[in-house]
Amino acid sequence: xxxxxxxxxxxxxxxxxxxxxxxxxxxxxxxxxxxxxxxxxxxxxxxxxxxxxxxxxxxxxxxxxxxxxxxxxxxxxxxxxxxxxxxxxxxxxxxxxxxxxxxxxxxxxxxxxxxxxxxxxxxxxxxxxxxxxxxxxxxxxxxxxxxxxxxxxxxxxxxxxxxxxxxxxxxxxxxxxxxxxxxxxxxxxxxxxxxxxxxxxxxxxxxxxxxxxxxxxxxxxxxxxxxxxxxxxxxxxxxxxxxxxxxxxxxxxxxxxxxxxxxxxxxxxxxxxxxxxxxxxxxxxxxxxxxxxxxxxxxxxxxxxxxxxxxxxxxxxxxxxxxxxxxxxxxxxxxxxxxxxxxxxxxxxxxxxxxxxxxxxxxxxxxxxxxxxx
Numbered sequence: 001x002x003x004x005x006x007x008x009x010x011x012x013x014x015x016x017x018x019x020x021x022x023x024x025x026x027x028x029x030x031x032x033x034x035x036x037x038x039x040x041x042x043x044x045x046x047x048x049x050x051x052x053x054x055x056x057x058x059x060x061x062x063x064x065x066x067x068x069x070x071x072x073x074x075x076x077x078x079x080x081x082x083x084x085x086x087x088x089x090x091x092x093x094x095x096x097x098x099x100x101x102x103x104x105x106x107x108x109x110x111x112x113x114x115x116x117x118x119x120x121x122x123x124x125x126x127x128x129x130x131x132x133x134x135x136x137x138x139x140x141x142x143x144x145x146x147x148x149x150x151x152x153x154x155x156x157x158x159x160x161x162x163x164x165x166x167x168x169x170x171x172x173x174x175x176x177x178x179x180x181x182x183x184x185x186x187x188x189x190x191x192x193x194x195x196x197x198x199x200x201x202x203x204x205x206x207x208x209x210x211x212x213x214x215x216x217x218x219x220x221x222x223x224x225x226x227x228x229x230x231x232x233x234x235x236x237x238x239x240x241x242x243x244x245x246x247x248x249x250x251x252x253x254x255x256x257x258x259x260x261x262x263x264x265x266x267x268x269x270x271x272x273x274x275x276x277x278x279x280x281x282x283x284x285x286x287x288x289x290x291x292x293x294x295x296x297x298x299x300x301x302x303x304x305x306x307x308x309x310x311x312x313x314x315x316x317x318x319x320x321x322x323x324x325x326x327x328x329x330x331x332x333x334x335x336x337x338x339x340x341x342x343x344x345x346x347x348x349x350x351x352x353x354x355x356x357x358x359x360x361x362x363x364x365x366x367x368x369x370x371x372x373x374x
Contacts, residue, residue, distance in 0.1 A: 110362035111297065112169065115148030115149045115189075127236055127331065151174040172187050172223050173289055189301060190295050214315065219237070219313045258299065261277050262277060265304035295311035
């Protein structure tokens with residue numbers, strides 16, 4: 001039955017159960033036209049011939065009689081069998097995966113590790129896992145972070161810069177000089193790994209104004225500095241650590257959180273703010289000259305001079321993620337602060353592997369894996 005609203009008769013909103021997409025039908029009294037709206041698409045259906053199939057948004061309709069239309073379920077071909085997984089590795093570009101209504105998937109992401117430096121290793125990449133049971137067919141866009149790179153050391157003279165790594169790792173600057181047997185080598189930050197839904201904007205930083213399109217993310221590790229004792233800050237989790245740098249701990253890059261990037265470290269002036277700090281989706285660069293880049297992440301780690309950069313945070317707070325019995329969304333990172341809150345649940349361990357292992361930090365490039373559960 002149509003309801004009268006001024007000059008327009010409005011039909012009830014109809015839910016098509018097989019796709020769980022709401023369709024709005026509007027009948028205009030004067031033009032005697034029927035309109036169907038799905039999502040942000042609207043189409044006039046009156047002039048369509050009986051038996052003809054037309055598409056409105058993501059739905060198809062077939063006209064069965066005058067002013068009567070049947071909504072058809074869109075076709076969705078599963079890429080995976082139940083229990084099967086697909087692993088994504090670093091390519092330098094987004095990859096696409098189709099999820100179908102009625103199925104449940106486990107999403108796992110690993111951030112990339114930061115580049116090694118004069119003092120040792122870069123920070124390890126973090127891990128995050130969540131579950132999605134789509135109410136309609138969705139395209140997922142998987143972006144895997146690039147591992148941090150090292151520069152400087154035995155290269156003759158001058159300053160050398162690594163470019164920022166893919167998906168948010170900050171750049172690093174090293175020199176060819178040696179100082180009291182400490183090679184002046186610095187590492188760039190590791191890139192984050194994330195999965196977006198329906199909108200492909202590329203790297204995580206591009207989603208700053210559309211953050212609700214991010215389903216899950218894992219932070220990248222911070223780069224190692226050019227000398228002294230310490231290691232790059234590890235990525236992942238609801239927040240990342242203040243970086244430990246012997247002799248310069250009071251000037252270290254600070255960890256990132258769910259709402260702020262890590263602040264840049266500078267042992268010359270203890271400067272911890274400015275343009276070199278981490279931001280949404282991107283780690284900071286060294287504040288002045290020699291130094292390491294922050295890890296990418298939901299918020300990136302801070303860059304650092306003559307010391308170690310911090311890692312970026314992970315993200316599991318998306319409304320697209322669902323809870324399953326005995327399967328809880330969470331983040332895991334290497335020797336990091338823990339959280340018991342559901343939206344930021346974070347576990348700490350001391351596992352780090354080059355291969356993508358569940359609940360282990362990542363060494364090298366990042367990774368992602370999608371598993372169909374039913």
